Amino acid sequence: MDAADLSHHTSRRFNEDLEQVRSKVLAMGGLVEEQLRRAMTALADADSSLGRAVAHEDHKVNGMELSIDEECSRILATRAPAAGDLRMVVATIKAITDLERVGDECEKIGLIAARLAGEVQPADRYREVRELGREVQLQLHESLDAFARLDAPQALRAARSDRSVDDAYDAIQRQGMTRMLEDPQQIRRQFDLIAVARALERIGDHAKNLCEYVIYTVSGRDVRHSSLDQVERELAARGG
Amino acid sequence: MKQWPDWALVLRAAASVALLAAAGALLGSFRDLAWAGAAIVLAITLVLQWLRSAQLLRWLRTRSIADAPDANGLRGELVAQIVRLLRSRQRRKRQLMRLLRTVRRATAALPEGVVMLSEQAEIAWFNRAAARLLRLSRKSDRGLRIDNLLRQPEFVDYLRGRRYDAPVRVRMGMVPEQFLNLQLVHFGEGQLLLLVSDATHENQVEAMRKDFVANASHELRSPLTVIAGYLETLAADDGIEPALQGPMREMRRQAERMQGIIADLLSLSRLETGDPEVAGEPVDVGLLLKQVERDILSRQQRPRLVHSTAESNQWLRGDHDQLYSLVRNLMENAANYTPADGEVRARWWVDAAGGHLAVTDTGIGIAADHIPRLTERFYRVDVGRSRATGGSGLGLAIVKHVLQKHGGRLEIASVEGRGSSFTCHFPAERLLRRPASRAAAAL
Numbered sequence: 001m002d003a004a005d006l007s008h009h010t011s012r013r014f015n016e017d018l019e020q021v022r023s024k025v026l027a028m029g030g031l032v033e034e035q036l037r038r039a040m041t042a043l044a045d046a047d048s049s050l051g052r053a054v055a056h057e058d059h060k061v062n063g064m065e066l067s068i069d070e071e072c073s074r075i076l077a078t079r080a081p082a083a084g085d086l087r088m089v090v091a092t093i094k095a096i097t098d099l100e101r102v103g104d105e106c107e108k109i110g111l112i113a114a115r116l117a118g119e120v121q122p123a124d125r126y127r128e129v130r131e132l133g134r135e136v137q138l139q140l141h142e143s144l145d146a147f148a149r150l151d152a153p154q155a156l157r158a159a160r161s162d163r164s165v166d167d168a169y170d171a172i173q174r175q176g177m178t179r180m181l182e183d184p185q186q187i188r189r190q191f192d193l194i195a196v197a198r199a200l201e202r203i204g205d206h207a208k209n210l211c212e213y214v215i216y217t218v219s220g221r222d223v224r225h226s227s228l229d230q231v232e233r234e235l236a237a238r239g240g
Numbered sequence: 241m242k243q244w245p246d247w248a249l250v251l252r253a254a255a256s257v258a259l260l261a262a263a264g265a266l267l268g269s270f271r272d273l274a275w276a277g278a279a280i281v282l283a284i285t286l287v288l289q290w291l292r293s294a295q296l297l298r299w300l301r302t303r304s305i306a307d308a309p310d311a312n313g314l315r316g317e318l319v320a321q322i323v324r325l326l327r328s329r330q331r332r333k334r335q336l337m338r339l340l341r342t343v344r345r346a347t348a349a350l351p352e353g354v355v356m357l358s359e360q361a362e363i364a365w366f367n368r369a370a371a372r373l374l375r376l377s378r379k380s381d382r383g384l385r386i387d388n389l390l391r392q393p394e395f396v397d398y399l400r401g402r403r404y405d406a407p408v409r410v411r412m413g414m415v416p417e418q419f420l421n422l423q424l425v426h427f428g429e430g431q432l433l434l435l436v437s438d439a440t441h442e443n444q445v446e447a448m449r450k451d452f453v454a455n456a457s458h459e460l461r462s463p464l465t466v467i468a469g470y471l472e473t474l475a476a477d478d479g480i481e482p483a484l485q486g487p488m489r490e491m492r493r494q495a496e497r498m499q500g501i502i503a504d505l506l507s508l509s510r511l512e513t514g515d516p517e518v519a520g521e522p523v524d525v526g527l528l529l530k531q532v533e534r535d536i537l538s539r540q541q542r543p544r545l546v547h548s549t550a551e552s553n554q555w556l557r558g559d560h561d562q563l564y565s566l567v568r569n570l571m572e573n574a575a576n577y578t579p580a581d582g583e584v585r586a587r588w589w590v591d592a593a594g595g596h597l598a599v600t601d602t603g604i605g606i607a608a609d610h611i612p613r614l615t616e617r618f619y620r621v622d623v624g625r626s627r628a629t630g631g632s633g634l635g636l637a638i639v640k641h642v643l644q645k646h647g648g649r650l651e652i653a654s655v656e657g658r659g660s661s662f663t664c665h666f667p668a669e670r671l672l673r674r675p676a677s678r679a680a681a682a683l
Contacts, residue, residue: 026387026388030391030392030396031391033392034393037411052519053517057519144391148384148389149377149380149384149389
């Protein structure tokens with residue numbers, strides 16, 4: 001086997017390694033999406049055992065983070081990737097941290113849902129929070145799709161939807177405070193609901209981070225502190 | 241077809257070469273250079289031949305039938321044969337293309353989604369229905385791994401599990417909520433075919449059925465409680481005519497049985513909804529066995545020996561109430577179908593494969609052809625007998641569902657007339673050391 005052949009062989013193995021890691025990240029994303037869906041179902045259906053199950057299963061997400069992190073370290077140490085590959089590995093390491101945090105937020109929502117299930121549920125089954133939940137679920141899904149496809153324009157679109165999530169969170173917070181003033185009996189419940197909304201808003205932020213890593217991987221540009229409009233213009237200028 | 245060129249053509253070619261050579265020799269003979277003349281003419285002929293061969297080659301490279309060079313003789317025949325070959329190839333290609341287009345159109349028209357996957361589970365091709373159901377994009381999604389886009393844990397586990405005998409149901413999208421059945425099929429060398437069908441309606445019907453059973457049982461429970469309550473009060477009344485006391489007892493017994501059936505239906509429907517797997521808390525299986533053993537021993541009619549042993553002090557992570565009803569159903573079944581001189585033994589042990597719970601009896605046993613259907617609801621091996629024992633007919637269905645929720649499975653072995661054994665296998669991940677606080681309290 002000559003040298004060129006060997007290097008070709010190594011690079012193919014390397015690509016397979018990278019693909020494998022990416023798949024694991026996306027499987028972790030799928031698990032986190034499922035956790036979020038179940039946590040929100042537990043809240044809407046006042047299902048305390050489901051809420052507790054979500055909290056209990058957060059360890060699966062944590063376990064995946066550890067194993068992917070280890071694999072990334074191994075790739076960095078043994079393959080010394082450069083350019084696009086390096087960006088991919090760096091983005092992966094960052095992405096799993098965000099996904100793990102999303103898992104933690106789901107755990108919180110699950111526990112609160114389990115607690116609220118013991119109380120009388122209002123007739124609208126927390127409509128505003130459920131709607132926010134749906135929006136965040138969609139945003140997370142789109143972000144992970146963009147990550148799977150390495151699709152910068154899609155990532156940009158998903159990142160933009162974070163703004164409306166933030167607005168919805170503000171609205172729920174204001175409404176919660178008004179209700180607390182009207183009826184002090186509700187203070188505890190409203191605090192719980194605001195905590196759920198807060199967790200959802202945080203999940204939205206993590207989803208937005210995922211989108212930024214996609215743009216970083218594709219274009220090599222760190223967009224964490226740039227406005228989205230500026231990024232869009234640049235992406236358009238690159239003909240992407 | 242002839243093996244060797246037509247002799248006529250060869251002879252004609254040879255004759256024309258000889259003629260040319262002779263003409264050259266004749267020309268050369270004017271200056272006594274007959275050989276040189278012949279040689280020069282032959283050389284010119286040869287060069288011309290090369291040029292024509294080159295022309296033929298150039299034409300062959302273009303593979304265009306329309307540009308076929310004019311030629312006659314041996315070369316003409318060659319050109320004609322090549323043109324014929326090209327024509328038949330073109331025809332075959334057209335046929336294949338037509339077939340391919342038909343196949344494509346047919347698969348595109350399929351209401352079911354079809355995705356072709358490579359050995360690495362990368363998307364190679366998919367039809368229109370698959371694009372619609374899975375929200376795949378023709379432009380960007382070829383070559384992507386399918387599990388990167390279909391990230392539902394159920395599907396990811398299914399794909400990696402490599403056991404594709406049954407489809408898997410996944411949820412897709414949120415508004416409106418959609419359910420898909422996904423089935424993988426092996427084909428070619430390591431490639432996979434993913435079949436996708438919409439199961440939203442199916443799912444709805446199932447949900448409606450479950451809701452109906454749950455609601456109906458729930459609605460039946462309250463009136464029955466009233467009836468059973470009055471029957472109990474009346475039975476305690478001494479003023480009742482002796483002739484009515486027999487029927488009274490029977491009415492009470494049947495009311496109790498109905499309550500039992502409804503309670504089982506409700507717990508079954510609770511098992512069916514809810515989470516597919518319970519997280520649960522630590523449960524002491526040995527203690528559960530002892531509790532149920534005590535209940536059965538306190539009965540008037542029971543087998544001679546009812547005994548339980550816990551050979552391991554490891555606990556099981558699960559739902560306490562569900563596991564209790566699993567143990568109760570198995571041991572009561574065993575006691576009900578075992579004569580008074582028989583034995584019922586329950587045993588809990590742990591090995592490398594996980595935790596095991598076996599209930600063995602020396603009862604009447606079950607014929608082999610009934611065993612696969614035993615866990616169906618209301619399935620009765622012997623209608624008269626099982627009604628007499630007062631079972632609900634739902635016990636083993638409950639056992640099966642509880643096991644499903646704990647990642648376990650049920651194994652049934654039986655010899656007619658000799659006895660049966662029901663063994664529950666639990667995965668090793670569900671085993672726990674005895675919790676420290678309880679252990680300390682037990683001392």
